[in-house]
Amino acid sequence: MMMLFSEHADVSVRPAIPGDAQAFVAIQLDAWQANLAGVVSPDLRESFDESAIEAQWKESIQAPAGQGLGVLTALKADKVVGFVAVAPATIVALEVSPEYWRQGHGSRLLTAAVDRLRRDGSTQFSVWVPATATGKQEFYASAGLARDGRVRHLGVSEGVEVVEERWAADL
Template sequence: MSLFSPTADVSVRPAVPGDEVAMADLQIAAWRATHAGALGADVLDRLDPDGFRTQWAAAVGTPPGPGFAVLVACAGPRVVGYVALSPGAIAGLEVAPDERRKGHGSRLLSAAVDRLRQDGAEEVSAWVLAGDEGREHFLSGAGMAADGRRRTLDVGGREVVESRWSATL
């Protein structure tokens, strides 16, 4: 019997076809755990896991262009988080609620910054939903700060406000 595992205990790698199932499930779980107050139960109850899987499959299999990428955090062979990148920006970063505070988010953010630099970005930005103090604390600890830009989105008939956080690379 070997004492060594065939997979790393924790890692970040590019997403591959098949990861979309875990990504969709953890996205919905993360939104329920973190954004219930801002999005409301009515919006969360209408989330479509199959729709999320389809969108993630497309993002992983056929990115829309240069600078777009999806990376996943793994605990052994399990996908426990993801970061989606667009040119110069973090389009989404989530870690499964039961896997938070284990370093997965930091590993994802570090890998994202490495990828953005590789793609020639000089800045990184991310949008944060109003009231998401955990994400604000996380990004602040990583050297990002609110840059004063805000946007209002209509989400299921409810207006939600996001602020942009950024840092120079």
């Protein structure tokens, strides 16, 4: 019997399960650190209560706070490499572990999120992107999103502020 092997990795997106929450914490904090390099201190991660963040992710997965809220997980084989959280007309968070950037996981997550938003009746959506995260900006621009002119300032730690721009697209 001849066996055929694919040149493509075993990759997928599925609904999140509570067991994904621990991986989400590491992915989220690693991605923030990479996207905000030069803006936040390299030791910022130490100021976060990772067990509290994990508990919040588990709650979001098990009992979403409202209709249209959901979390999806990106996998490479059986390893969690990214996630996306959606709410009506909004991508709340889309993060991929920096070691898996530019391998198509973000695109798969964005496509799955857009499918979910359309299914839930959204005709447009938005996402907040750090102004210094040029890689994320390029990603969203290549997917057809554009800045809509809205800006917000987030206090990350004492004396440190992150500026985010809202990007949007019609569905």
